[in-house]
Amino acid sequence: MRVTILQPHTGPIPGQHYLPAEGAALTWGRLPTPDRKPALTVTSGQTVTIDTISHEGLMEDQGRDPRAYFAEHGVSASDVLTDLVDLAASDVVHTRGPDGPHVVTGPIRVDGARPGDILKVEYLDLQPRVPYGVVSSRHGLGALAGELPVDDETGTPVPRISQYCSVDLGARAATMRWATGSATFPIDPFMGLAGVTPDTTEALNTIPPGVHGGNMDVRDLSGGSTLYLPVQVDGAGFYTGDPHFAQGNGEVSLTALEASLRTTVRLTVLRPDAAFASVGALTGPFGETDEHWIAIGMDRDLDEAAKKCVREAIRILGEVAEVPQSVAYLYLSAAADLVVSQVVDDVKGVHCLIRKKDFPAWA
Known part of the structure; x- marks a missing residue:
């Protein structure tokens, strides 16, 4: 056929x-600018x-x-x-x-x-x-x-x-x-x-990701997932x-x-107060599926990207699931999956998959 x-x-x-x-x-090769x-x-x-x-x-x-x-x-x-x-x-x-x-x-x-707002991007169909x-x-x-x-x-x-x-x-x-x-x-x-x-007035190269999102290559953000992005300019300008x-x-x-x-x-569009219940005080890209929260860390140094990812995972557990910082740190070591998203985009990526069902309020 x-x-x-x-x-x-x-x-x-x-x-x-x-x-x-x-x-x-x-x-082609550059991100949009505010103008x-x-x-x-x-x-x-x-x-x-x-x-x-x-x-x-x-x-x-x-x-x-x-x-x-x-x-x-x-x-x-x-x-x-x-x-x-x-x-x-x-x-x-x-x-x-x-x-x-x-x-x-x-x-x-x-x-x-x-x-100050958060743009919620739901992937309905690919x-x-x-x-x-x-x-x-x-x-x-x-x-x-x-x-x-x-x-x-x-x-x-x-x-x-x-x-x-x-x-x-x-x-x-x-x-x-x-x-x-x-x-x-x-x-x-x-x-x-x-x-x-x-x-920024400069049209940024599409390769390195950043707080705006961009070329993150997180494969878990597939159909049915949701991506949250802190709005940088009026109108958001999603691409x-x-x-x-x-x-x-x-x-x-x-x-x-x-x-x-x-x-x-x-x-x-989520106003800060409405966004807090879902993602806390978000300062960079964050994802979720029905099963997982997806904390994202990015840096030119892969070790630093991993550290940023762990800090973000601890933040989300504290602000959304009300887990104490020390407990969250230990939980991540015992039960969460730290994944290298990509190592080829200048700014490297690590993401952490945290099972929602491990927390009774989210099961």
Whole structure:
């Protein structure tokens, strides 16, 4: 059975609003700034369906010609997203290095949001737009920068390796093939990059995450999860990008299984008093699912990222579950899971999964 390709403006669009990945709604390699005109304006509590596009197959070292790139892997021209093709053919200037690789859709203004508020982002639906994706490594980047990638036959360094993967959307599984074998693994789509507009006049590179959110690559923030972000500027200016079909914690080679998604979110503004019951006095990104609180720590030093994550986990347990600091510290050691989110984004990430059911009031 032929898989439906979710081209712009086609297929299911469950949100109250729709933001395609087109024209002024896109930035490539940079985050929106406060003076950027909103691509869409919504009221608190409304839902938005957002098209996002993967940078893989678009990058300059892959030819900046998605149809030609994917044709090499047997993908017909009609099965390549037209918004990806249009961006590749546009006059948008993208310089790898000063600019990150990620294509960002947004910003979305949420009426009434102001600094001091919390933007609650509920991931209602994450639909693959295509039945394929790509995993890449580029020399000088990744967990083994300077060591890999190399040519498997000669052992000499190569500037880039990219692995095309076919995806069975019905089975929710991706397959990676090589000359003598294959590996099949499950997919669980999520947005690698989501945030609010930073309070800075400089258009920040998309690679390092920060208090605004951004490129956090926390794979547990998949369908059904919620992300909380401290609002930095009036209107919040929500954006998202870097769609993933699957990722191992750590994201060690550089990328996850990168592939385009149609994402539906509910955007709700929480005033400080209302936010406190859910997230306490939040100063950076925080997540939750039905089962877990997700404390997030970020720093250029992985050890410091872990420390920040533990401090954040202790804070949330104290402010939301009313656990004394010393008890929370011991509980985390006995029962919580500290996970390396990613080690490849300059600012590294660690997140902590805390089971809500361990606390009677939240069971």
